[in-house]
Amino acid sequence: MRKEYDFSNARGNPYAAQLKKQITIRLDSESIEYFKGISEQVGIPYQSLINLYLRDCATRSRKLDLRWK
Secondary structure (H helix, E strand, O other), X not given: OOOOOOOOOOOOOOOHHHOOOXXXXXXXXXXXXXXXXXXXXXXXXXXXXXXXXXXXXXXXXXOXXXXXX
């Protein structure tokens, strides 16, 4: 291993804008269990499934229709 490295000609990460950001979100137990059940069927971590679902909603500009009774 070298004592020093020269990064003067280094390029930035082209995928840095696509990196995920860690946040804290509160979800009810039923929602978590729903995605965990699907994750066992398809073999994808439930956090990734939630992210895929939310990204699909954002991409399609879906709006939540809330009607208070």
